[in-house]
Amino acid sequence: MQSSRVPPQLVRLILLVLLILGTYAIARVNLTPKTFGQYGHYRGAALDEAAARQLVFAGTKACNECHDETFAKLAKDRHKNVGCETCHGPSRAHARNPDVTTQKLTGEFCVRCHVADPARPAAQKQIKLHEHFPSDSCIGCHVAHQPNQSK
Numbered sequence: 001m002q003s004s005r006v007p008p009q010l011v012r013l014i015l016l017v018l019l020i021l022g023t024y025a026i027a028r029v030n031l032t033p034k035t036f037g038q039y040g041h042y043r044g045a046a047l048d049e050a051a052a053r054q055l056v057f058a059g060t061k062a063c064n065e066c067h068d069e070t071f072a073k074l075a076k077d078r079h080k081n082v083g084c085e086t087c088h089g090p091s092r093a094h095a096r097n098p099d100v101t102t103q104k105l106t107g108e109f110c111v112r113c114h115v116a117d118p119a120r121p122a123a124q125k126q127i128k129l130h131e132h133f134p135s136d137s138c139i140g141c142h143v144a145h146q147p148n149q150s151k
């Protein structure tokens with residue numbers, strides 16, 4: 001006579017599945033951030049957090065208000081597409097109050113964009129650092145705002 005009992009390995013399997021589902025349900029309730037789903041499939045509080053972050057960039061237009069000569073020089077030369085703050089660093093504090101100085105530049109940052117790298121577009125001229133006057137500072141020879149002129 002055949003027994004109608006559920007085979008024990010199936011019982012174990014069902015218990016295991018229930019355990020996994022249960023753990024998942026408990027974790028979901030306890031680990032989901034409170035504001036998740038408030039507006040959509042993201043954390044509602046993330047909006048306030050993003051809005052509360054301090055702005056550090058002023059934007060090139062803001063620099064133009066007081067440094068229109070530099071702005072005009074830059075616009076005429078090859079660096080016209082490089083924003084002021086790309087080189088000078090975040091300068092919002094300075095733009096609001098010129099007594100706050102911008103960071104001091106030594107020219108070492110030029111290599112960020114100009115050291116030879118085959119992935120770069122050809123229009124962005126590249127140099128081999130060890131061949132291109134390695135013992136001198138870039139801005140000892142190049143005018144940063146007008147890179148096609150020399151000092």
Ligand code: HEC
Binds near residue numbers: 091092
């Ligand atoms: C409200 C006017 C004002 C705005 C806006 C402004 N600056 Fe200035 N900036 C000044 C003054 C004044 C000086 C000091 C005099 C000078 O060197 O021309 C100065 C000096 C500088 C210097 C030279 C600092 C040094 O150590 O010699 C840099 C670099 C500079 N500003 C960059 C910027 C950048 C980048 C921006 C845009 C984010 C900007 N400024 C926006 C007024 C301003």
Ligand code: HEC
Binds near residue numbers: 074083105
């Ligand atoms: C390619 C990088 C680069 C860009 C882009 C750039 N600067 Fe400069 N800037 C420099 C460097 C480097 C110096 C220091 C120059 C030196 O000591 O010969 C400098 C110097 C300055 C100075 C000090 C006075 C002077 O003319 O030497 C001011 C003011 C200034 N920059 C403002 C600006 C403003 C405003 C913009 C955007 C319109 C801008 N810069 C864009 C690299 C840059």
Ligand code: HEC
Binds near residue numbers: 123
């Ligand atoms: C954010 C990237 C960036 C930084 C930083 C930067 N450059 Fe450039 N530079 C460029 C680009 C892009 C061009 C080419 C623009 C174009 O014509 O398409 C260029 C062009 C030049 C050229 C002209 C090359 C030629 O003959 O065509 C020289 C020289 C130069 N840069 C030197 C410098 C020096 C010196 C510094 C540091 C003060 C510097 N660059 C910082 C992006 C940068």
Ligand code: HEC
Binds near residue numbers: 137138140142
């Ligand atoms: C001793 C002066 C001197 C120094 C220092 C110097 N350069 Fe130059 N640079 C030149 C001269 C001159 C040229 C034009 C002739 C040439 O291409 O060699 C030039 C050309 C360039 C070019 C255009 C290359 C091309 O293929 O047209 C770039 C980009 C450049 N330099 C970036 C830099 C950077 C970045 C530094 C700092 C790491 C630097 N230079 C240091 C003198 C100098």
